[in-house]
Amino acid sequence: MIDVMKMFKARMYMKRNEPFLYSWHAYVGYELDLFKAFDRPMTKFDVSDALQLDEDLLKQWVSIGVSIGHLKEMGRERYKTWNAWKLPKPKGNNSSGVLLKEMMELHIPTLLSYPDMMRNQERLHYDEEKHAPTVAETSRLLEVLALPKITRRLKETHANTVVDIGCGEGGYIKKLAERFPNTHFTGIEISPSVTKIAKVLTKDNKNILIENADLWQYKPDEPLDMVMMNNVIHYIDLEKRQELFNELASWIKEEGMMSIITPIAGDSDSPPFANVFNSFFSSFDNLYRLPEREELAKWGEQAGLELLNIQTVIKEGGWYVVHYKKKS
Template identity: 35%
Template sequence: MVRQWLRVWEARKWMKQNEGFLPTWHAYLGYRLNLFDELQQNGTVSAQVNDKELLENWVQTGLILGHLKKDGDRVYPSKQMKNYFSKKSDVAIGDLLVELMELHIPSLMDYTPVLTGDAPRRSFDGDVHGTAVATTSSFIEQISYRSVKKVVSEISCETILDIGCGNAGYIRRLAHEFPHKEFVGIDLNKAVVEDATRQSEGLTNVRIEQQDLRDWDNEGKLFSCVMMHNLLHYFSPVERMELMKNIERLLDENGGISLITPLYLSDHGQKFSAAFNNFLSVHDNLHRLPTAEDIEVLAAAIGRKVDSLKPIVKEGGWYSIVIK
């Protein structure tokens, strides 16, 4: 009898843990379908809804969670939902949940058939998810920008290359603060480059190009600083070696490299890095996170060394690394 009660207790504990997923799902759906925006404007939802019962369930769930409020017949989003899950808001974080719900969780759910050999590994499609990934990477940028700015100042960089620049958030901010320095961003994704170019209009010291580092020589000109942020997991360990060699040929002898990346088995963020590694590994074109030792090996391969390695998002295991 005691064993059975312990079994029930254990089951209830695991069910309780799943309650934490409900707010994430609810906020994701409201952002994805613009439901919070429509409620804010009209007090009701009518557009693009075919199943009224499902909509009613979503609304009731929102009222239970506190995501939605009610005044008579009018339903409206809470201040939190209005600020952070409206596509009209300039501080929206909904793309983070889109990436989680449409990319990360489906990938982890595919782990079983891939693990048993009943299905091939997934393939990450940058054309489909590149923009969302670039947007969510900008959250890390807000936290890590101060560290990157310090690197640019301490290395006395005059010409800075950002590899895999995404929407060029780092170099746009740096270009405003250092108008006499030259910034170049390259990325493989056409849509991302077009968006970065549009956002960089008016900055005469910024140039954005759709380029593959392996085939690009920048007309023989060298950079005094190379930035490579949140990028290493797109390269296998062998490819990382080639990547560093390609960086070295574009880098001034006294220049430096700035890396922002999660580290596996580091002192911080081990749970996140473990989850991220599972997501990465189920893809045939994404790769496990590097360890601190891996970074030291990469630096040594081009005759340089790790000058500093500091955590910037401890719960996520993200580090700012400088190689000189």
């Protein structure tokens, strides 16, 4: 009886892990541009030769691809990318592959170091410069879903001046600046390499200024109509979050807006992904857990900001856009 249970559980774990193969295979294909290489029927040798890749390992990757339907055998030892609609587009086109890259290179290795971290009571250190470009790119995937909510708010506000804290590659302000040509947008970004990308991407937008600065060192020249801060709260130490809200509120005009995008965790009905984000962030000595719903209300209240609403961006990730209005 016990042996039957053992086999049942072993099979269950293996079965539950099967989806990992699909993600891993797609990640390798994205990272090495293999789906593009097999766009037309190709032999393994042609591809390993053209891309200077290890032939044996490529052979294994192709075999798995055939068994899970990412590739198809076309005869004469040639293979072709199959079911392309399920696969990430090549790099650089705001491809969904960047999400796989972040998951495989950052999230999964981090979660696998849990036993060691717990045993040794240590934390990892988040290497900002190494991961910032990938993280900034994945954040951009959210934009499409969050932008309409911010646009609506901005339209009501008739804002002349907007500052985006931790603007990443400047994706939000670029789209907003095009939509609101008479509003001036400033993006603040601490990472020099990400700032550089943001500057290049927004160079044709006359109403955008990108500054390489730490938000704690920054002060706007005049009171602002709106402050945006998207996916930044987990960079801020828990003890400094109230201070952050106080500081941001002090930059805003009376009746001005603050718009924040963040995953929220800690509710009993938080989705598993929001909770696992917390395990991930807590693994680093320089990243911190996500805010809870009550905290967002409390920090705003104490900073003189009225919480207007919390709207869902991605339910499964527990992602929300939160709007506040500065009290007069």
